[in-house]
Amino acid sequence: MSKLAEEKAPKTKKSDETGSEIIHGAAEKLEGQFKEHSVAEFFKKNKQMLGMYGKVRTLTMIIHEYVTNSIDACEAVGILPTIDVKIDELGEEYYEVTVTDNGPGISKENVGKAFGKLLAGTKFHRMIQSRGQQGIGASGCTMLSQMTTGKPVKVITGKAQGKAISLEMTIDPRHNEPKITDLKELDKEFHGTAVQAKFKGILYRDSDQGPLEYLKRTAIANPHTQISFRDPMGQKFTFKRTHNEMPELPEEIKPHPKGVTVDDIISMSKVTKGRSVSGFLSNDFDRMGAKGIEEVKKRVKFDMSKDPKQLAWDEAEEIIKAFKDIAFIAPTTDALRPITEEQIKNSLQSIVKPDFLTVMTRKPTVYKGGFPFQVEIAIAYGGGAGRKIAEETHMEIMRFANRVPLLFDQGTCALTKAVQTIDWKRYDIKDIENTPVTVFVNFISVHIPYTGAGKQAIADEDEVLEEIRLALMQTGRKAGVYISHKKREAENQLKRLMFYKYIPEIARALNVITKADENKLKVNLEKMVMQKLKLEEAKDQEELKKAQDTLASDGNSVIVDKSDKKNLKRGSKGDNVSEKKKE
Amino acid sequence: MAETKKKKETKTTQKVSPKEISGRITKTAENMVDQINKLQDPEFTTMQRGKSNVVWDEQKGYLELGEKEITRTFLNIAHARKFMQTALIMTKTQDYLNHNKTASIREIYYELKHTIEDTKENTFEGQDESDPIIVDLEHSVDTIREKLNLHANPKGTLYGNITLLDRMHHNDKFNASKLGRGGWSIMSRVEPEEIELTDTDAEYCLVVETEAIFERLIEEGFPKDNNCILIGTGGQAARGTRRLIHRVHNELDLPVYVFTDGDPYGWYIYSVIKQGSMALAAHSEFMSVPDAKYIGMTIEDIKDYKLEAVTEQMKEGDIKRAKEMMAYPWFQSKEWQSELKLALEQKLRIEQQALANKKLDFVATHYLPEKIKNKRFLP
Numbered sequence: 001m002s003k004l005a006e007e008k009a010p011k012t013k014k015s016d017e018t019g020s021e022i023i024h025g026a027a028e029k030l031e032g033q034f035k036e037h038s039v040a041e042f043f044k045k046n047k048q049m050l051g052m053y054g055k056v057r058t059l060t061m062i063i064h065e066y067v068t069n070s071i072d073a074c075e076a077v078g079i080l081p082t083i084d085v086k087i088d089e090l091g092e093e094y095y096e097v098t099v100t101d102n103g104p105g106i107s108k109e110n111v112g113k114a115f116g117k118l119l120a121g122t123k124f125h126r127m128i129q130s131r132g133q134q135g136i137g138a139s140g141c142t143m144l145s146q147m148t149t150g151k152p153v154k155v156i157t158g159k160a161q162g163k164a165i166s167l168e169m170t171i172d173p174r175h176n177e178p179k180i181t182d183l184k185e186l187d188k189e190f191h192g193t194a195v196q197a198k199f200k201g202i203l204y205r206d207s208d209q210g211p212l213e214y215l216k217r218t219a220i221a222n223p224h225t226q227i228s229f230r231d232p233m234g235q236k237f238t239f240k241r242t243h244n245e246m247p248e249l250p251e252e253i254k255p256h257p258k259g260v261t262v263d264d265i266i267s268m269s270k271v272t273k274g275r276s277v278s279g280f281l282s283n284d285f286d287r288m289g290a291k292g293i294e295e296v297k298k299r300v301k302f303d304m305s306k307d308p309k310q311l312a313w314d315e316a317e318e319i320i321k322a323f324k325d326i327a328f329i330a331p332t333t334d335a336l337r338p339i340t341e342e343q344i345k346n347s348l349q350s351i352v353k354p355d356f357l358t359v360m361t362r363k364p365t366v367y368k369g370g371f372p373f374q375v376e377i378a379i380a381y382g383g384g385a386g387r388k389i390a391e392e393t394h395m396e397i398m399r400f401a402n403r404v405p406l407l408f409d410q411g412t413c414a415l416t417k418a419v420q421t422i423d424w425k426r427y428d429i430k431d432i433e434n435t436p437v438t439v440f441v442n443f444i445s446v447h448i449p450y451t452g453a454g455k456q457a458i459a460d461e462d463e464v465l466e467e468i469r470l471a472l473m474q475t476g477r478k479a480g481v482y483i484s485h486k487k488r489e490a491e492n493q494l495k496r497l498m499f500y501k502y503i504p505e506i507a508r509a510l511n512v513i514t515k516a517d518e519n520k521l522k523v524n525l526e527k528m529v530m531q532k533l534k535l536e537e538a539k540d541q542e543e544l545k546k547a548q549d550t551l552a553s554d555g556n557s558v559i560v561d562k563s564d565k566k567n568l569k570r571g572s573k574g575d576n577v578s579e580k581k582k583e
Numbered sequence: 584m585a586e587t588k589k590k591k592e593t594k595t596t597q598k599v600s601p602k603e604i605s606g607r608i609t610k611t612a613e614n615m616v617d618q619i620n621k622l623q624d625p626e627f628t629t630m631q632r633g634k635s636n637v638v639w640d641e642q643k644g645y646l647e648l649g650e651k652e653i654t655r656t657f658l659n660i661a662h663a664r665k666f667m668q669t670a671l672i673m674t675k676t677q678d679y680l681n682h683n684k685t686a687s688i689r690e691i692y693y694e695l696k697h698t699i700e701d702t703k704e705n706t707f708e709g710q711d712e713s714d715p716i717i718v719d720l721e722h723s724v725d726t727i728r729e730k731l732n733l734h735a736n737p738k739g740t741l742y743g744n745i746t747l748l749d750r751m752h753h754n755d756k757f758n759a760s761k762l763g764r765g766g767w768s769i770m771s772r773v774e775p776e777e778i779e780l781t782d783t784d785a786e787y788c789l790v791v792e793t794e795a796i797f798e799r800l801i802e803e804g805f806p807k808d809n810n811c812i813l814i815g816t817g818g819q820a821a822r823g824t825r826r827l828i829h830r831v832h833n834e835l836d837l838p839v840y841v842f843t844d845g846d847p848y849g850w851y852i853y854s855v856i857k858q859g860s861m862a863l864a865a866h867s868e869f870m871s872v873p874d875a876k877y878i879g880m881t882i883e884d885i886k887d888y889k890l891e892a893v894t895e896q897m898k899e900g901d902i903k904r905a906k907e908m909m910a911y912p913w914f915q916s917k918e919w920q921s922e923l924k925l926a927l928e929q930k931l932r933i934e935q936q937a938l939a940n941k942k943l944d945f946v947a948t949h950y951l952p953e954k955i956k957n958k959r960f961l962p
Contacts, residue, residue: 404835499658
């Protein structure tokens with residue numbers, strides 16, 4: 001985790017003082033007083049702003065912070081992540097969370113930063129596909145634990161060389177400094193980091209928005225990760241690794257001129273290596289060639305050879321205005337790292353276990369002219385797909401942003417809207433809401449356009465919506481072929497049962513009245529039913545064959561249910577009928 | 584005792600024995616067996632019922648079932664369950680016929696209801712599933728329910744100077760004015776071979792809708808004073824009651840006068856007694872009394888008897904019903920059109936018991952005698 005922690009650490013003196021971007025706005029009002037409030041104190045007063053509201057949501061967010069840190073730490077050093085999560089109920093709305101990973105471990109010097117110091121994010125967003133900080137970070141969890149229970153967080157961590165250490169950690173909220181106690185060297189070897197923290201005022205639920213669902217989805221979107229989980233009732237779950245290679249790490253790209261704000265320019269100008277504004281622009285922006293500089297020059301009133309560190313707000317505004325006017329080449333898109341069709345297919349098969357699955361990774365494209373993004377879609381049907389409520393199974397939408405599951409604010413999210421605006425009937429999927437189907441949507445970008453501070457819903461940018469819709473239509477067409485066939489097949493099965501169940505009653509009644517051979521009547525009635533259904537089935541088989549041919553020529557779809565097809569063949573043999581009845 | 588009326592032979596439904604009906608059921612079943620053993624979809628044919636196959640015969644004065652038949656087959660997903668149910672009803676009714684048992688339609692439902700093997704499904708989920716199948720069978724073997732040894736819950740009461748003979752019960756002979764104030768409970772099976780109407784000196788038969796008026800008239804000695812027999816229907820007349828009114832009229836030649844509440848519900852009670860119902864159109868011939876006359880209550884009574892203070896407002900359902908009735912071919916007489924029109928204009932209804940507003944015995948001492956004497960009837 002060390003590398004990650006260092007990256008998150010504030011780099012400039014200024015941002016160290018002003019703290020996170022959330023505080024930035026508040027700071028102006030607080031002015032002089034502000035210095036006496038540390039980041040930690042601010043957190044203490046405003047935790048709901050950081051997504052820590054709702055008892056169930058808070059627990060899920062805690063799990064998210066630890067698990068994301070673990071995966072990032074493992075990926076940074078090329079270790080396939082293996083993560084173990086345990087939640088124990090200690091009392092009413094009182095839980096202990098233990099997360100253990102097999103990562104690189106953290107040195108004694110850095111463990112404080114990782115778990116005991118609330119860190120300020122860098123002022124302008126980095127243009128890199130990352131899981132991002134959707135919440136409060138591991139240190140936020142330490143703070144929350146301390147606030148609700150008064151207890152320290154326990155950490156055990158060990159690196160490849162040297163002995164593992166164990167310690168307890170709290171945060172001094174006034175100075176935002178970690179306080180480490182009970183530091184011990186352990187005799188055993190341990191490679192990774194384990195954190196154990198207690199929280200009150202939270203609640204475990206096995207719901208759509210609970211930790212189990214979060215971990216399941218995390219495993220689906222991170223096929224190179226293995227996650228095991230023990231819930232408070234002692235039930236154990238394991239989501240196995242289905243891909244044994246490390247994903248390529250995403251690259252950081254320079255911001256595209258169409259994707260920055262005035263504030264971004266000011267911040268960037270303070271740290272640029274460029275000696276003039278022209279140099280700053282051509283150095284620090286994507287697609288900014290000599291011609292681009294010329295164009296900007298024509299549109300601004302100030303002298304572009306001035307020191308960028310002296311750039312005034314008005315001047316930055318002029319630059320942004322110029323950027324808007326100028327046609328730049330679209331940003332580079334090769335910095336994005338999709339999960340890939342093959343890996344999504346494998347992980348969904350392993351974890352969701354549907355009867356049918358079709359996957360699509362679209363080519364990267366750009367929204368708002370400045371942000372590259374890419375969409376991955378999967379539609380899974382039957383088997384374990386869909387959301388079970390009581391006896392019925394409904395459609396389930398699994399949303400992800402850069403592989404991170406989005407469990408909340410589903411209604412306001414562009415990914416949901418895209419699914420809802422598809423006319424599924426066109427693909428023979430009637431009443432998709434009540435169909436056992438899982439729609440997987442992974443949105444990948446160097447900059448995710450979240451709708452709000454909660455970072456659980458994606459804004460409906462036109463290009464984003466359109467791209468997801470296109471992918472849904474393409475996969476939907478394939479799924480429709482299968483689903484409509486499957487439904488007819490099920491209807492046929494039902495029909496047969498429907499006729500069959502009445503046969504003994506009818507045969508018995510006619511035997512009582514006419515003394516005709518009851519068994520002969522039964523056999524003949526069954527024969528007639530099979531004959532009738534065979535006619536209907538033959539038509540259906542033909543269609544299935546056509547459908548299978550279509551799907552076979554497409555490597556991204558899988559039909560899993562071989563057992564069902566056996567039944568189908570068997571059912572079409574009239575002679576097996578009486579045998580089957582005996583069973 | 585005054586001279587007794589000469590008894591006429593009533594048109595009996597059919598001179599068919601239980602054995603013959605049983606044979607028809609066997610024939611139907613044998614056809615099915617033949618078809619099945621030839622691997623043909625077995626069929627069951629019956630008459631189509633409901634409005635689309637009901638014909639108003641103006642000549643005869645009652646509703647008749649049309650000619651449309653329906654065929655139910657097993658290999659039709661929409662028919663399969665009913666086909667099974669039909670087979671069960673056939674077996675059970677034949678069993679009753681062969682063993683000389685009669686059962687209520689609720690009893691046969693309970694006798695046949697069971698869970699189908701290896702399913703959670705019952706052969707019949709409610710009596711509303713078995714009742715229509717029984718009617719199907721009645722039509723299919725061309726008989727009436729009573730001949731299948733089935734009957735509905737009895738409803739309706741007879742009172743007055745008429746002597747009956749119950750052939751099914753020790754040949755009991757009794758006079759319906761000597762059974763106390765309650766009179767005789769009309770059975771659901773009153774076929775001539777079971778209940779014989781031996782003699783009466785009554786001059787007419789008064790049919791009343793409500794039990795309260797039935798009791799009021801007996802308390803006031805109305806049947807004796809006016810030399811009539813009284814039949815209470817207790818709402819819509821049951822099959823047995825309709826059959827008895829039909830027989831009283833045809834065998835004993837008594838005019839039938841009907842007295843109901845003055846609202847669409849009451850008027851339709853009269854209509855069913857007079858010209859039959861859509862549901863039992865096939866049996867009108869043996870149940871209807873096309874010569875029946877309507878006494879009241881009428882909307883005109885309100886003015887004539889100064890009952891303005893005791894009327895009620897028609898409800899939305901009443902208005903809808905009245906409009907429907909106005910359109911029926913058998914309500915097209917001038918008198919009924921104007922009565923319905925008046926009711927719809929004023930949106931009023933008037934109950935029989937509203938006459939108590941004058942005096943408790945007003946109905947017996949003034950209203951009915953005056954109406955009958957002056958022949959103030961609706962057709």
